[in-house]
Amino acid sequence: MKFNKILVLLLTLLLVAGNLSGCSGSKETKSSGKTDQEDRATVTEGETETAAGEASSDSKWEYKEATLTLLTDGEVSLAGLEAVLALAKEKLGITVEVEQRAGGADGDNIVKTRLASGDMADLCIYNAGSLLTALNPSEYFLDLSNEDWIARLDDTFKGAVTIDNAAYGIPMASSQAGGVFYSKAIYKELGLKVPKTWEEFIANCDAIKAAGKTAILGTFSDSWTAQVLFLGDYYNVAAQDPNFAKDFEAGKTKYATNEAGLSSWKKLAETKEYYNEDCLATTYDDGCDIMANGEAGHWIMLTQALSNIYELYGDQVNGIGVFAIPGDDPANQGLTIWMPQAIYGNKNTDKTEDILRFMEFYVSDEALDAYAGSVLPDGPYCIKDYELPDTAYDAVKNDMQPYFNDGRVISALEFITPVKGPGCLAISQACVTGQTTAEESAADYDADCLKQAVQLGLNWE
Amino acid sequence: MKKKKKCILLGDVFGILGVFLIFVIPFIFMIANSLKERREANLLSIEFPEMPMFSNYLEVFKANNYILITAFKNSALVTAGSVFLMILTCSMAGHVLSRRKDRLTGCINMVVLSGLMVPPAIMPTIWLMQGLHIYKTMHGMILIEVALQIPFTILLYRGFMATIPVEMEEAGYMDGCSRLKMFSRIVFPLLKPVTATVIILNAVTVFNDFTNPLYFLPGTKNATVQLTLYNFMGQYSSSYNLLFADVIIITVPMLILFIIFNKKIVDGMVAGAVKG
C-alpha cells in the first residue's frame, strides 16, 4: 500500500513538472484548446502537493481556491495569458475559465450586449482608449485607482484606461506598434535601405514592384488591417500639428480640412498600386504565413503579428524588420504605439476580492516573467521598470527599442481621444483599394466621427 | 412515341449532369476539405485527401469546452419549441381567417401581411424583452422566433384551408360539436400535409437562424449552432478543415428532417403558398 502511495506521488510530481515545462514551451496556440485541457487536468491532480510546497516557501500570495470566468477575443495570442493563468492557479488557487468571442465589430457588439444584459464574465479583455469610453465603464467595471499596485502601471497606459479619475484596467500583454514590416531578404537582394521618408519608402516599393514581387502586402479580407496605415501615421500628424488631438476632439479641426490629417489619407491612396492582386481575399493569418516566408516586401501591420509568426515559424521571425511609418522629415521619424488590450474586472459580481487578487498577481514581476517566458513581447511592457527580456525578437530589440530610447513615440489617437469613427476600417479599405480618393475618404471619416461625437454627447458644430 | 422517350432520356442525363455540377459540387467541396490537414485544406482544392482526417470532426466537437454540444441542445430546444407553438397558434388562426370574411379578418390579414414585409425592430424588442425579464432566455427566444414566423405560417395554413371543403365542419357544427373539438377532431387532421410543410420550412429557418440569436440570445451558455460557426470563423479563419467540418456537422440534423418530410413538402405547398 505504502509503495503505491509513493508511486502515485512520484508520478504526480513528474506530471506536474512535465506540465510546467510543456506549458512554457508550448508554441501551438492554434490548437491549444486540447493541450490546455490536458494541462488543467494534470494541475488538478498535483494541486495539493504543489500548494502545500508553495505555501511554506513563498507566503507572498494568499492561496484560496476560487473560479473566475474571463471573456477574450480569439485574435490575441493566448499562450502568454495561459502561462500566467496556470501560474495563478498554482499560486493563488484561482482557476480562470477562458471563453472566446469574435473579434472586430461583432466582438464589440458581443461585449456591449453582454454588459447591457448583465451577462459579462468576471474578467473581460477589451481595448483601452476610445473603445473603452464607449462601454460606459463606470456602470460595469471595478475602479482600481485605490489599489496600491496600480502605481506600477505605465502612465500612458493608465491614461488610456482612466476615465473621470477612475482607472479600470491592467495591461493584458506588452504594448505594440503600428509600423512597416519589411523582408530583410528582399531588401538585401535588391540592395534597398530602410527608408527615412515617405518618398524613399515609395521608391523602395517601386523597386520591389519592378522586381516582380509584392511591394506591399494587403490582407484586407480582415478589413481592420486596412486601417493600420492610417492609425499608425498619427506620429507624423502630431509632428506636423501638435494640437491635432485636442482640436479634433473639440470638433475644431477635421481630417478633410487639416493639412496634417489629410496627408495620412493621401498616403493610403498612394499605396493602392502596390498591393498584391488578391489582397481583398488574403486574411491576416495568410499574411503571417506570407511574411514569414519572405514572399512580400512590406506589410503595414501591428507588431503583434511578430508573435503570431513566431508561434508558427519560430526563428524565421527574425527575417523581418520593422520601421516606423515614415513622414516627410528624415530627422523626425517616430513610432505610433498601441496600448495593449486591458483586463477589466466585472463590478457586478460577488467575486470582487478574487478579481483584485488576480489582477494584483497579473501585474507582478513573477507573472510577467511567466508571460514573457511563453510569448515574447511585441514592444515594451506597460509596467514601470520591467525590462524587455534578452530573447526579444530582433525587430523589437534592434528596430523598435531605439525609437523608445529617443522618445520618438506617441500613443495612437484612439488612446488619446474617445472619438474614433467605427467605420474607419471600411473607409480605409475603400481608400487603399482605390474606390475613393484621399479627400473623399477624409470627408467620410469626418462624417463617421461626427456620429461618435453625437453618441458621446460632445458638442460639435 | 419513340422520339419522346429519347427526349426524356436526354432530359434525365442533362438534368442529372446540370444539377450535379451546380448543386452537388459545393457539397463535395465541403466534405473533401473537412477531411484534410490544415495546410492542405487551405489550398482549397476539391480533391479528396489520401488520408482522410476524421479527427477534425472530433476536434470541432472538443473546441471551446464542448460548446458545440451545448449549442446543439439549445438549437434543438428553440427549434422544437417554436415550431410546436407556430403549428398550434397559426393553424387555429389560419382556420378562422380562411373561413370568415369580414372587416375584422380583413384587417388582420393586412396586419399579418405587413409582418411579412417589414423587418423587425431589433433594439426596441430587446428593450421590451428586458422589461418582461425574458431577454437572453430560451423561452424568450422561442417567442421571438414564433412571432417572426407567424405571418408566413398563417399564410400557408390559410391557403391550405381554402382547399378543404367546408361541408364536414358544417355537419360537425350541426351535430353540436364544440368549436374546439370541431377543430381538433375534424379540421386539424386534414391539415397534415401543410403541417409537414410548416415543420420542415420553419424548422430549417429557425435552426439556421443566425441574426436573431445574435441579437436576442447572447452569452456562451446560450450559444446556438450557427453562432458557434460564426465564432469559428473568427477563431479558425485559416483552418478551413475545421470550418467545413463544423458546417457539415450542423447541416446533418436538417438533412435528416428533410429526408423524413421530403415527400410532403410539395403537397402542403399545393394550396398553401399558391393561393396565398
Next chain:
Amino acid sequence: MDKKKMYSNWFLVPALTLFTIFFILPMIISFFFSMTVWNFTDFKFVGFDNFKLFFSENSLNIGIKNTLLYAVLTCGLKVVLALLIAVFLTSGIKSKNILRSVVFFPNLVSTIAIGVTFKALMHPSKGLINKVLEFVGIPGADWLGNTKLALFSIIGTDVWKGVSIATVIYIAGIQSIDRVYYEAASIDGANGWKRFWNVTIPLCRPAMNSVILLAFIGGLRSFDLIWAMTGGGPGFATDVMASIVYKQYAAGFYGLSTAGNVIMFLLIAVLAFPLQKYLLSREVD
C-alpha cells in the same frame, strides 16, 4: 350558416397576442427611440437629428441602390430560373424525385455556412471557380474583391440557395393545374412551347405571384449572406440597408440604428404594398 358563431375569434387570440407583443409593439416603440441618442440605459431626445445624420451619410446612397438592385435581381432570377426548373422537374423525366431533393439541398444549409463555402470557392487565386475557368482558358476574376463584381457574386450565391423554395412553390402550382387544360390544348394542336406559354404560365400565376412577393421582400431584407461573404465591403461596395443598420448597432449607436431601421421599413412598405396590390389585381383578371 352563422360564420361568426361557427368560427370563434378566440382562435385568433394566441397568434395575434404573440405577434402584437413581439412585433407590432416594438415597431411602434422604435418610432420613439429613432429620435433619441440612446445607449440602452439613458436616452436623450434629439428630434429628427438621427435621420438627418443618416441621410447625410455617403454609404446610405450606396446602401439603398444596392438593396434595390439586390432585391430586383435575386427576385427576377429566382422567378425565371425556378419556373424553368419546376417545368423540367414536373415533366416525364425519371430522375425527377431525386433531382427535386438535390435542388432543395442548399436550402438546408445555413446562410453563414454557404457564405463560408462560396467565399472559398470564389477565392481569386486558389478558388475552384477560377481554377476551372483557367482550365478552360477563360481568365478568372476577383469575384468578391472587385467592387463592380462583388454584389453580383453575392446575388448569384443567393439565387443558388434560394431557388429551391421558389421551385417548390412552382411545382405545387403546376401540379394543381387540371390535366384537362393540357389535353384540350393538345387537341387544338398546341406544341410544347405553346402549351407552356398559354396554359402553364397563366394557370400558375398565383404561384408566380407568391414567388415574386416572397423573393422580393426577402431580397430587400437580406443581410446574413452579405455579412458572411463580404461584411459590406470592399469598402462600402456591397453595403445594403440591413448591413448599415447592423453596423450602427454594433458601434453602439442604438438611436441611430433604430432610425435606420425605421427608414428601412418605410422603404420596404412603400415598395412591397403597391407590388402586392398590383399582383393581386392581375390575378383576378
